[in-house]
Amino acid sequence: MTEDVGDGWAASAAAWIIEQGEDDDYGRRFVLDAPMRARIEGRGFRNALDVGCGEGRFCRIMQGAGIRTTGIDPTEALLVRARERDPGGDYRLGRAETMDFEASFDLVASYLSLIDMPDLGAAIAKMARALRPGGTLLIANLTSFNTAGQPDGWTRDREGEMRFAIDHYMDERPIWVSWSGIRIQNWHRPLSTYMTLLLGQGLQLRLFVEPEPTGGDPGRNALHRRVPYFHMMEWQKPA
16 A cells, blocks of 8 residues: 655655665765765664665664664555665654654654655654654655745756856745656655754754765756755754
8 A cells, every 4th residue: 555645755766766776876875875874883873763764774884873763654665675775674654743652762764755755843742752752753854945946946057057046045845856757745844843843842953964965966066065955963862
């Protein structure tokens, strides 16, 4: 059974799996993976919840750091792929906004999944509820500068220079983005929306960074530096 969230993921799952392949996408490989690994390794995390786990990629990364994982995602086809690649893994069909975990994990991770969630307030409340006191919420997300320029992204101006047009920054809205046979709905929200909701759960900010690319293609990296694609946040639930 697939939960019908009307966001394109069920129809795009097969194309997404092909697009990710064995090497996964550029942003994860060359921008986010290294700093995300650095936040989970050697810190004594025992069990983690991956919210929006997709095909289980970050669950496998956390398992490599010795962390027991549970993954939750609303797209059954992606969970099938996760179980194929990790037969012993714990992968569950469900949405962040309606999941039911209470003080169960010392680490909750959202690796590029907040942008997929229609009811962000409910999702963040459920994530905070899933954390044990003293637990950590680790987030990797598209920057609001990036989503405010979608779906067009980079375009050339009349002089042929590459430009990234940011507009309607304060207006929360769904955005349909398409590439390589994938068509999914993301959400643009100003950064203040994320911060207000997280602070409203009583969480304490421990880290905020906009990681730069390491390795990869210099031309693509230059675009990442002109307009940061990603930010990372780490929040702690008071003990």
